[in-house]
Amino acid sequence: MTKVILKRKIAMRIANGHPWIFANEIEKTEGAVDAGGIADVFFHDGKFAGRGYVNPQSQIMVRLLTRRKEEIDEQFFFRRINEAWKYRQKIGYTENCRLIFGEADEMPALIIDKFNDYFVIQTMALGIDVWKPAIVKALQKIFSPKGIYERNDVPVRELEGLQQQKGFLSEPFDTNIIINENGLQFHVDIENGQKTGYFLDQRDNRRQIQHIVKGADVLGAFTYTGTFEIHAAHYGAKSVHGLDISENAVAQATKNAQLNKLDHICKFETINAFDALKNWGKEGRQYDVVMLDPPAFTKSRETIQKAITGYKEINLRGMKLLRDGGFLVTSSCTNLVQPELFLQVIDMAARDARKKIKQVTFRAQASDHPIVWGMENTNYLKFLIVEVSNK
Template structure:
């Protein structure tokens, strides 16, 4: 039985032709042949020109995710091993591999799967039906490739408990892949130690994408009074603390996060000058302003206020509001680190929103640096969803 063939409508497949990996439901003219969702299919342009092979899922708006542009290549263990090996060789060159993202979905040509390495534990998140079939094989291959470098993986945990799986017609799942193991893992990043809860932490347990952005704030925090908003497990706050900040206040709306962050401060011997409070940032910032509080450094690392194009207006309001409030709390000549991890809040819109906030509170911004996600989350050009993190450091000056 031959493979089913997906043929594009004339003039469609623009994303694919510019180097992307996705084919949307409205770009497809016909699907000829038998297939089950999750199967590998051939992709042809409207005139029969071969475009490659990918896996199909008619439940999803992203109907086909391309695995290869060569339609003669089999999607088998050999191909997967090459992809896994390439991903690891790349990580060894660009990041500290003690903790890093090993596989970043489309950007590593393994669409729909993410694998994070926390010391000797792997956390897997599978978001697409087609790749889900290969999940166990990819884990096996990662173990093999890492073992060649003398790295033994003690356990693997799956965190596919995410809503986007429902759009693929899949159940949300979490649990061990292979033998059970203690799911609290101690890691070290930039000289800071953390307890990571891979079972119940957010996403895969810890946000590795900010690794070098946390490092970038260290030099600004020596002897400083620092406010870290949306601190999650305390990562920016602890980087400030380890850099010799005079005092650090970390704020998060989740008591669980605050408890974890407090434990992390103890782990690093920083409990004296790094404190965490459970508060809503939107309510806290105006209160601090009323009290006349000022900080040398304010850090904003909010969750994605928008997960879709439709809610972008409200997101812009949210980003403008917190940035405006934060600027008022920065001493003249102090620093603001601010970011957005929402793919829909793109570079231009984020930049414009911060500009509006500064104008509204009559502050002048001097850009110290602009950064994005760490290089273990490579940005694949033409796969726009792989570029999501925008990170600015500004010096905030009063109007002069």
């Protein structure tokens, strides 16, 4: 077994349970360091810190799988996936859910989404990719699924010396499926949709708009496949206009509206949402509800300031499009912009727009994406509804 000994001065997060160990926190290694292999990690005083997989090519050299001296084998992954499934069942997430949320489920760099009887897997580090056959075997044993697909077409894999790839990990199946959510139906394109094909993390938040959209004229920007907009129509909106720069997303959104027989209320348009928000504000267009669900504006700490500027800009524009007493529904999905900072950005936007805001609700992602205290990367989604009025 490879041994990794940590430096005397290390970040407290390791002792407090965070699984990431960076190369510059390691004093020395003993034994062969095989990329993707398992290593035992010890604090400087010789105390056992945990066991995890190692990759000398990666900045995060070790990711801990356990704090105990337990065997890492097929049975280990079966137990972990089974425990995660039992947890989801206890909290009421069964039909569609994020079954494994990486570090939050003590399986760093592993994502598994469950869509009915179909599963989508992402293994974003070499050490977990090695165990893909064991993970597939565990899913087959626990669920007897209709299909398993890998969406490893993510650039982060290249930092681990892995190729981007996607394809079937089971017998081939039709990757265009339909799921149920909050009494509605949605097409999910497992093979070509963003991420794993569908954003499960906003499911509970989509229900939060049901009272504010009744009889309202609603604008949705960065609509993707129209889930928020279709919920708005379902909950009684008078009109819903969804915007996205992707023609494919708009086609999917239109298809989803037709599937739910709400295409007479929902209209989707292929347009740059940034430009539309700016120009329509100048034209004096007004809505009762404006919903903003943009993609992550940053994936690195170096560009946080640029992201803050972007969030402030779109929220300011959104507020200016609201009638007095209307509602802004806004989200941010980057963990680099923590909740407190996000609220500060909204506050700055309101001041610059000369608007007064009243918080209706402020939430994180759905509970099948657990937030573990001390692991900032697990607390990534911010969802806010505010009433916006003129000063």
